[in-house]
Amino acid sequence: MKALLLVAHGSRKASSNDAVEQLTAKLRDKLLASEFSEIEHAFLELATPSIPEGIARLVKKGVSQLVVMPYFLAPGTHVVDDVPAFIQAARQEYPEIVFTIVPHLGGVEGMADLILESADVH
């Protein structure tokens, strides 16, 4: 079973964290059209669930493959160092699960088109 973990930075503003939770709910509704059976979100810092908590939730559901998407626009320290460090620790804790980190959101194909489409609408 393949699952997606959306990892956001986390904020002191509840409304900002709520937006990530709402996006995850929206993604959950779309999962049937994808390869994923489950999705959870997690925060790098300042908010919960933490990354280990998000992973534990998916492990409980019986995932065998866990794809981590860093919900970050910039390839800064969080993307390059911090998220991979959490996943490395998770690999040791759950050796039976295959972890993959996909490129951070700012680096994906399609971002440029999404920006132009969104700006054109208005």
Added chain:
Amino acid sequence: MKALLLVAHGSRKASSNDAVEQLTAKLRDKLLASEFSEIEHAFLELATPSIPEGIARLVKKGVSQLVVMPYFLAPGTHVVDDVPAFIQAARQEYPEIVFTIVPHLGGVEGMADLILESADVH
């Protein structure tokens, strides 16, 4: 003439700011397929060009309509307060130009699909 200003947070890491510049270059290549004639990027803090500098560059090129896209995923203080404050100041400085702020990137339609498409690839 309609122009797009992509406003990112800005980072102490040059590679992170470079990524925004590269994305802007990629967007510039795609402008022919959109309503926009020009595009520039700007940073809210920690890097240059600043927002007033980015706007000044577009003003020099003769824009009449300037669309500001906050390149942020979370609707935090930067999106809710800081970027609008810069644009309000610009409206007073350039009363002949129509400024519009479109929703921050994390709030646009299509984001959920982009995430799933990107995660599926791997």
